[in-house]
Amino acid sequence: MQQALQKLASLSAPPPPIIEARGRTRLPPPRCFSTAADRRRRFANRELSLSSWMATSFERSNGAKKGAEAARDQHMESDGGPDPRLAKIASSIRVIPDFPKPGIMFQDITTLLLDPEAFKDTIDLFVERYREKNISVVAGVEARGFIFGPPIALAIGAKFVPMRKPNKLPGEVISEEYSLEYGTDTMEMHVGAVQPGDRALVVDDLIATGGTLCAAIKLLERVGANVVECACMIELPELKGRDRLGNKPLFVLVSSDI
Amino acid sequence: MAAYRDKDPRIHGIKTKIRVVPNFPKPGIMFQDITTLLLDPKAFKDTIDLFVERYKGKNISVVAGIEARGFIFGPPIALAIGAKFVPLRKPKKLPGEVISEEYILEYGRDCLEMHVGAVEPGDRALVVDDLIATGGTLCAAMNLLERVGAQVVECACVIELPDLKGRERLHGKPLYVLVESH
Numbered sequence: 001m002q003q004a005l006q007k008l009a010s011l012s013a014p015p016p017p018i019i020e021a022r023g024r025t026r027l028p029p030p031r032c033f034s035t036a037a038d039r040r041r042r043f044a045n046r047e048l049s050l051s052s053w054m055a056t057s058f059e060r061s062n063g064a065k066k067g068a069e070a071a072r073d074q075h076m077e078s079d080g081g082p083d084p085r086l087a088k089i090a091s092s093i094r095v096i097p098d099f100p101k102p103g104i105m106f107q108d109i110t111t112l113l114l115d116p117e118a119f120k121d122t123i124d125l126f127v128e129r130y131r132e133k134n135i136s137v138v139a140g141v142e143a144r145g146f147i148f149g150p151p152i153a154l155a156i157g158a159k160f161v162p163m164r165k166p167n168k169l170p171g172e173v174i175s176e177e178y179s180l181e182y183g184t185d186t187m188e189m190h191v192g193a194v195q196p197g198d199r200a201l202v203v204d205d206l207i208a209t210g211g212t213l214c215a216a217i218k219l220l221e222r223v224g225a226n227v228v229e230c231a232c233m234i235e236l237p238e239l240k241g242r243d244r245l246g247n248k249p250l251f252v253l254v255s256s257d258i
Numbered sequence: 259m260a261a262y263r264d265k266d267p268r269i270h271g272i273k274t275k276i277r278v279v280p281n282f283p284k285p286g287i288m289f290q291d292i293t294t295l296l297l298d299p300k301a302f303k304d305t306i307d308l309f310v311e312r313y314k315g316k317n318i319s320v321v322a323g324i325e326a327r328g329f330i331f332g333p334p335i336a337l338a339i340g341a342k343f344v345p346l347r348k349p350k351k352l353p354g355e356v357i358s359e360e361y362i363l364e365y366g367r368d369c370l371e372m373h374v375g376a377v378e379p380g381d382r383a384l385v386v387d388d389l390i391a392t393g394g395t396l397c398a399a400m401n402l403l404e405r406v407g408a409q410v411v412e413c414a415c416v417i418e419l420p421d422l423k424g425r426e427r428l429h430g431k432p433l434y435v436l437v438e439s440h
Contacts, residue, residue, distance in 0.1 A: 094354070096353035096354045099353040099354070100350070100353070106353045108353050108354065110344075110345060110352070110373060110376065113333070113336075113342060113343040113344070113345070114342040114343075114344070114376060115342070116336070116337070116340050116341060116342055119333075119336075119337060119342075119343065120337055123337065142326055143325055143326045143329055143347075143351070144329075146326055146327075146329035146330050147329050147333050147343070147345070148333075150296070150302075150330050150331075150333065150334055151333055151334050151337055153296075153299070153302075154299070154302060154303055154306065154334055157299050158299060159296060159297045159298070159299055159302075160296040160297075160302065160330070161293075161296070161297070162293060162296070162326075162330070164326075167283070168326075169293065170279035170282040170283070170289045170291050171277070171279045171282070171291065190293055193293065193297060
């Protein structure tokens with residue numbers, strides 16, 4: 001299995017993640033825009049930063065510090081630096097350039113799924129966070145949210161609700177349209193799957209612009225659920241998806257600058 | 259083999275949670291909807307437990323799940339038995355290098371893809387999907403795995419539609435299901 005992982009890793013040859021000394025967070029330099037050439041250059045010097053040392057969540061409320069500042073404060077207050085499981089998780093994610101189209105650096109989680117320990121650690125990190133939060137429903141976004149959502153739901157005793165592309169769910173559904181870079185797409189959820197008052201967690205493998213997660217939140221809120229948090233393995237902070245979630249907290253394990 | 263014949267007390271609870279939706283995706287098809295099973299944490303857990311109990315001692319090194327509903331059942335099984343999980347996907351979804359297997363549908367063809375390097379020669383594989391109908395998809399999945407030198411130990415589904423004789427299309431590979439629907 002190690003050989004398989006090495007072979008896969010060598011296909012895009014990412015350098016190992018940089019683990020910061022305790023008490024400091026590496027923040028990406030502010031950028032106004034990023035060309036495909038910029039992204040390639042960064043890929044050549046690629047570093048996958050661990051999201052403030054440990055999995056953190058950024059609560060949004062009036063007066064609370066946002067984003068990186070809050071992360072800095074949060075991890076400075078915590079006792080015991082980065083969760084040791086995160087380095088392995090971060091290094092098992094493979095980046096594929098120019099997929100699905102030129103200029104996109106695709107974050108491939110399938111290589112993580114090939115490492116049973118890393119996959120288990122990923123689920124454990126989420127379960128440890130949500131176990132005591134009285135979550136009654138885990139909503140997973142098709143299709144990679146179907147891989148991470150059900151194990152979390154099973155471990156915390158919540159129901160699992162798939163959020164799907166159009167015309168996949170049989171029976172009565174409600175739909176939410178959302179914007180893509182070019183055009184729109186639609187997400188559907190079964191009528192009756194989620195009840196008013198359900199406490200919901202939305203799960204996907206990655207947050208980019210936040211459009212998909214935003215549509216999922218809307219579907220859940222339209223039927224009266226309370227979306228407690230969104231949980232993803234990977235965030236692409238430059239795309240500012242976090243901002244698009246409004247007042248909903250986002251919890252991620254790994255942050256990627258490319 | 260079907261677990262219902264073993265009369266495991268959990269089977270009845272699972273079977274009653276599966277919803278049948280008539281005329282989906284087209285007239286005449288009685289669609290077996292497992293999403294209602296997923297709404298019952300105990301029934302969903304029992305489903306996974308039944309598979310895990312069967313495969314725990316069988317040295318399975320890879321669980322291959324077929325997009326998309328195989329992604330719901332495969333990973334929990336893989337996690338519990340310590341196997342890697344490999345998604346088998348519709349065309350152009352997997353990034354990087356893939357191998358493809360074409361298969362026949364009622365009208366036309368479709369294609370299933372797997373990552374190169376994900377499965378190694380000698381891997382002992384379990385193929386998981388929510389349902390077996392004609393067996394075309396499972397057959398394509400098995401072909402992909404065998405082409406890279408894995409040994410398919412068994413196919414596992416929640417539901418079988420025995421009238422469609424999918425079991426016969428599996429090249430003699432064993433099939434394990436929890437419930438049958440006629």
